[in-house]
């Protein structure tokens with residue numbers, strides 16, 4: 001089992017088994033997409049959060065709703081990393097792999113390091129199922145696994161069925177609860193509290209109490225199996241992490257974004273209006289916001305992506321906080337309307353949960369390849385602010401920050417999340433609502449013409465922010481027309497004047513460029529690093545973990561993480577120039593590196609991977625070590 | 634169709650929009666922008682009619698919004714001294730939907746053309762109609778792309794020679810009224826740009842209708858499609874062709890007979906409608922217009938296609954159906970009543986734990 005420190009001597013557990021102390025553990029639940037692995041992982045995560053470990057999760061599921069049962073494309077998995085200290089990633093490789101069928105074993109076994117714990121549901125290892133995934137012999141019997149791993153072969157379906165005999169459930173229904181058997185067993189192995197799971201099951205199946213009871217029985221059966229059989233000689237303890245004081249909960253990026261949007265409505269005092277079209281993996285934000293109408297949140301499921309953003313922009317014209325959410329090709333469809341919002345200079349929050357592309361690409365996998373599209377993906381010079389959250393919990397703050405900028409500067413803002421943030425989770429220190437800022441949208445109420453004519457000039461800018469007035473319909477005396485045609489500076493009537501156009505293009509650019517964003521903070525604990533690693537978005541965790549590992553080996557390395565991609569922090573150029581080498585790892589083909597090179601003439605080294613999965617800490621550790629020797633050479 | 638009773642009160646199209654007792658005139662609705670359509674363009678007549686008709690609604694000018702897409706017609710908002718947005722091609726119904734849903738105190742008008750509404754924006758049009766958002770959509774149909782200087786449109790007749798179809802268009806056109814009815818529109822009307830009185834009557838009924846009202850306006854583009862509706866204008870041809878319908882009245886048209894009504898009548902013919910000489914049929918066989926009869930409305934829309942043989946104007950359909958925007962707002966209001974907006978509780982969720990320092 002992975003550990004960052006020396007293994008403590010085993011102490012006897014209450015049931016006589018040995019208890020080993022661990023700093024951190026990575027568990028992966030893998031099964032058929034019909035086996036309920038995501039739910040199992042979620043529950044284990046909740047138990048772990050309640051116990052007080054720091055944690056990070058990585059769900060990984062197929063794009064198909066139900067791929068053929070027992071096949072490799074149908075494998076769904078959930079990885080959870082938990083520790084007694086603050087961790088940054090969902091973990092590279094599992095210490096414990098739970099495989100519910102041969103396909104899950106085949107798809108995941110390569111990731112299990114030698115000596116790892118492998119828990120297998122033997123009931124699914126039939127000739128037919130083995131053949132389906134190309135096993136010629138049963139790997140549980142041919143010795144290939146026992147040589148390398150600590151194998152626990154358990155007929156989970158049979159044991160679950162036996163435990164549920166009294167309930168009168170059909171064989172099929174009873175066996176369905178085998179994921180809860182697995183959860184019970186793992187909960188026992190890692191000393192997880194189980195009350196919350198039992199409570200959860202009772203609530204989830206409130207309308208079908210017999211199913212709730214069956215699941216609870218299966219859960220307890222798994223627990224008891226661990227306790228009573230001799231097969232498991234040891235259990236493991238991972239002590240709670242020392243997190244900053246406060247109230248915590250577990251949260252995914254999509255939920256945090258939805259909450260951030262609700263909070264942004266409170267912060268700006270504006271009613272939230274979401275126009276959206278279902279698309280993976282952004283739909284959960286639509287689902288979540290649709291539940292919170294009591295906060296004055298309006299959600300419109302539009303006829304398409306274009307209508308989603310169009311409706312949000314229409315609502316913004318009317319004085320609402322207009323929001324649209326999308327992913328993948330959806331952001332392409334919205335481009336024209338976002339361009340209109342740039343021209344209209346109206347607040348609009350555009351959330352892009354990046355996924356694998358191009359085109360439909362990899363709907364359920366993560367990627368960071370929309371950065372340049374967010375920067376430049378509109379006709380004409382159409383700059384807008386871009387913000388990328390660094391972790392699931394950070395999605396909350398990023399949403400508030402993006403909305404605040406949108407309202408203050410009357411501009412569309414793109415928030416770039418991604419698939420791993422959207423579905424990944426971590427403990428989140430719940431903010432105190434009282435401490436949220438308050439932003440006055442400052443609607444125009446009076447005519448403003450400088451010539452004293454009593455007219456309203458919709459494009460007369462605030463001298464400091466360069467923002468134009470936001471006059472909403474219903475305000476007497478401020479009737480005005482806006483549109484996509486170029487407007488005369490100030491007065492706002494249609495203008496084809498060449499000089500005016502040049503001026504307006506520059507004014508729009510200056511407005512965005514001058515938005516104050518926080519300086520970057522360099523993480524360089526030794527203070528003498530020569531290699532600076534620059535990241536953005538969800539790579540914060542893996543890059544940070546890679547840096548820690550390199551530092552633990554005695555090297556100095558500096559890390560900078562960008563949340564504001566446009567405008568970039570004012571001190572970034574100076575920071576970049578301080579280091580001998582700048583390295584930019586990204587889950588695309590070097591988009592941020594291109595921007596940094598163009599903007600700062602810095603010789604940024606690009607490291608890229610677009611495999612649909614987050615970077616691994618080990619991979620980055622090796623990368624950093626290579627570059628460290630490069631600096632010294 | 635089973636109607637769902639959402640428990641919403643019956644409302645008119647302008648309920649909720651602040652009214653004014655101040656006398657308003659067409660001039661008040663005229664912006665300072667110089668109107669820049671081609672001389673002789675049918676859009677002038679429509680603009681004049683709308684400016685003159687708006688004051689009769691008695692709602693505050695600042696609570697009136699015109700949203701348009703792209704095309705000659707879509708310049709319209711610039712010329713109205715109300716709030717307005719000249720948006721992007723085809724998307725006005727979507728943008729207006731967001732505005733109408735979030736602002737029940739506004740009278741929201743969409744101005745669009747045959748290319749804007751039926752080609753690039755077809756999807757938004759049918760969904761606005763289906764949802765029945767409280768919007769008034771004025772579709773200026775000139776059967777041509779004017780702004781891009783003369784290509785055929787989705788309402789151009791087959792065989793039309795244009796810049797993009799030098800050998801004649803092989804495209805089959807839409808019938809906008811049939812399309813709207815097929816999209817479950819609750820109000821569909823049609824008028825000629827030059828017929829101020831009937832255009833105004835249809836517009837007024839549209840304004841008072843709660844829900845999406847589609848008004849197709851035949852509009853002449855003298856530059857690229859000159860005289861396309863002349864058959865309905867010229868005294869020698871219009872009598873045989875133009876059928877003006879009024880709810881509750883027998884459908885008669887053409888030069889009047891001794892009874893003061895038209896020489897021709899619309900009669901049932903199989904599953905559809907046909908034309909007969911009024912004095913040659915039994916009076917009971919003459920169709921009485923019923924604007925709540927969906928099938929009749931559709932059959933009326935099929936009386937002619939592009940040839941303008943028998944062209945119905947007036948209100949094809951006007952029925953009540955709960956509007957999307959009212960229902961959306963009602964859900965929000967209900968949720969606010971049922972559950973306090975406790976943000977801290979939302980953020981905390983069900984499972985929190987506390988770390989003490």
Ligand code: SF4
Pocket residue numbers: 669670671673674675676705706775779780853854855856857
């Ligand atoms: S091109 Fe035709 S439709 Fe356009 S303004 Fe000129 S006349 Fe009117």
